[in-house]
Amino acid sequence: xxxxxxxxxxxxxxxxxxxxxxxxxxxxxxxxxxxxxxxxxxxxxxxxxxxxxxxxxxxxxxxxxxxxxxxxxxxxxxxxxxxxxxxxxxxxxxxxxxxxxxxxxxxxxxxxxxxxxxxxxxxxxxxxxxxxxxxxxxxxxxxxxxxxxxxxxxxxxxxxxxxxx
Amino acid sequence: xxxxxxxxxxxxxxxxxxxxxxxxxxxxxxxxxxxxxxxxxxxxxxxxxxxxxxxxxxxxxxxxxxxxxxxxxxxxxxxxxxxxxxxxxxxxxxxxxxxxxxxxxxxxxxxxxxxxxxxxxxxxxxxxxxxxxxxxxxxxxxxxxxxxxxxxxxxxxxxxxxxxxxxxxxxxxxxxxxxxxxxxxxxxxxxxxxxxxxxxxxxxxxxxxxxxxxxxxxxxxxxxxxxxxxxxxxxxxxxxxxxxxxxxxxxxxxxxxxxxxxxxxxxxxxxxxxxxxxxxxxxxxxxxxxxxxxxxxxxxxxxxxxxxxxxxxxxxxxxxxxxxxxxxxxxxxxxxxxxxxx
Numbered sequence: 135x136x137x138x139x140x141x142x143x144x145x146x147x148x149x150x151x152x153x154x155x156x157x158x159x160x161x162x163x164x165x166x167x168x169x170x171x172x173x174x175x176x177x178x179x180x181x182x183x184x185x186x187x188x189x190x191x192x193x194x195x196x197x198x199x200x201x202x203x204x205x206x207x208x209x210x211x212x213x214x215x216x217x218x219x220x221x222x223x224x225x226x227x228x229x230x231x232x233x234x235x236x237x238x239x240x241x242x243x244x245x246x247x248x249x250x251x252x253x254x255x256x257x258x259x260x261x262x263x264x265x266x267x268x269x270x271x272x273x274x275x276x277x278x279x280x281x282x283x284x285x286x287x288x289x290x291x292x293x294x295x296x297x298x299x
Numbered sequence: 300x301x302x303x304x305x306x307x308x309x310x311x312x313x314x315x316x317x318x319x320x321x322x323x324x325x326x327x328x329x330x331x332x333x334x335x336x337x338x339x340x341x342x343x344x345x346x347x348x349x350x351x352x353x354x355x356x357x358x359x360x361x362x363x364x365x366x367x368x369x370x371x372x373x374x375x376x377x378x379x380x381x382x383x384x385x386x387x388x389x390x391x392x393x394x395x396x397x398x399x400x401x402x403x404x405x406x407x408x409x410x411x412x413x414x415x416x417x418x419x420x421x422x423x424x425x426x427x428x429x430x431x432x433x434x435x436x437x438x439x440x441x442x443x444x445x446x447x448x449x450x451x452x453x454x455x456x457x458x459x460x461x462x463x464x465x466x467x468x469x470x471x472x473x474x475x476x477x478x479x480x481x482x483x484x485x486x487x488x489x490x491x492x493x494x495x496x497x498x499x500x501x502x503x504x505x506x507x508x509x510x511x512x513x514x515x516x517x518x519x520x521x522x523x524x525x526x527x528x529x530x531x532x533x534x535x536x537x538x539x540x541x542x543x544x545x546x547x548x549x550x551x552x553x554x555x556x557x558x559x560x561x562x563x564x565x566x567x568x569x570x571x572x573x574x575x576x577x578x579x580x581x582x583x584x585x586x587x588x589x590x591x592x593x594x595x596x597x598x599x600x601x602x603x604x605x606x607x608x609x610x611x612x613x614x615x616x617x618x619x620x621x622x623x624x625x626x627x628x629x630x631x632x633x634x635x636x637x638x639x640x641x
Contacts, residue, residue, distance in 0.1 A: 159438060163376075163435070166431070182415065182416065182417050183417055183420075186417045186420040186421055186424055187420070189424040189428075190420065190423055190424045190427055193424075193427070193428065194423075194424055194426075194427025194428055194430075194460070195427060195457060195460065198427075198430055198431070198434070198453050198456070198457060199453075199457065201434055201438075201453070202434075202450060202453045202454065202457075205434070205438050205446060205449065205450060206450065258416060259416060259417060259477055260416075
């Protein structure tokens, strides 16, 4: 349990650094560390497959692309867009709403009962695969179609319009 | 797990670590000798007999060179880059089965640091992490050539990781397990995966070349366009770490290829040998065979490097996205049909 608290502390610590870091590239690097602590959380919960997939997909692919884009656009002080007053007011209202939500959530806070899995080895590849392809086959396939449609949409956005080009 | 087991594991880790470093060291020597042979030269021959002390001399030189951190570089990340590169190169060896179970003095132990049941995915994760060392170092140097090299490395690794993953999927359909130990055991008695997955193996080796930034895929350090690529600003042992990481990566990917496709520690007639040499020496012969296969692959890496010129960048991307990925998907479909009907 102490391992969990230590890793949870690290997760929160790095996620705070993500939003306070001045340079966007440093921010992404802290985000990578945050995702790494998530991987450790999965391992602590005996979900090895989820851990390694989180490791490969988020740390190894998505964040590399984030870093790639940030390095290319080269953000610095001069190119930072000036924020208009309207944006500042909208930001204030949004932040205030979020604060209220958090305070309300804290008011209703009680220590929940720990959830006991009927099968502690659920996170291992074999068991996870059996459950995904037997009990949850339809949602699994539907979500893959969703990802495919997102991909097709991205390609469509990226290709030039033949009329304007 | 008792105290003895922990000590055995620690000894094994230290041995594997030392072997990786020594092989990486002597790969630099082998590379220069092989290059010399291909170009009809003699190669390094001054330090020690046949020049075999050359890697030590190189290492000493690297340590003694002046260490420069550029004024506008970000110092922490500048140091973190090469450290990360060598770290990710070294941790890949943890899941490779180096041999069968050895019995020595009443103790039995596996010649594998850990047999996690997602072994292949672990290696895949480590490989995908490897690009951060290059990217962070290239960005932190605050140099346009370094940045371009880093960006090339990132896009190249992402592109070839996809076809590598797809070629592994076809392999997994044949073996039915993610554990490298079980994959190695499956190939006992001439059931080598390369016979079932020839296309998959070719895809995998091409992607391995791309992931280790070796010629013809060494665009991130292409000296005709980018000075030195991502390590332009590096000097001293920090440069040494980058070069060293490349050789360790080569060793690890050779070991992975030998284990996944070329039977690992299996060799023809191993049962007979095992029965005649006993449970201590027999498995070690298998380990020696595995290393022979690894050295063949390392030689192949070098052979290609001194034979084939490097790609243009658009050719590299075309090969990755328009040839390898469709081929890998077709390979999966054919494998699926083959498993279903035969």
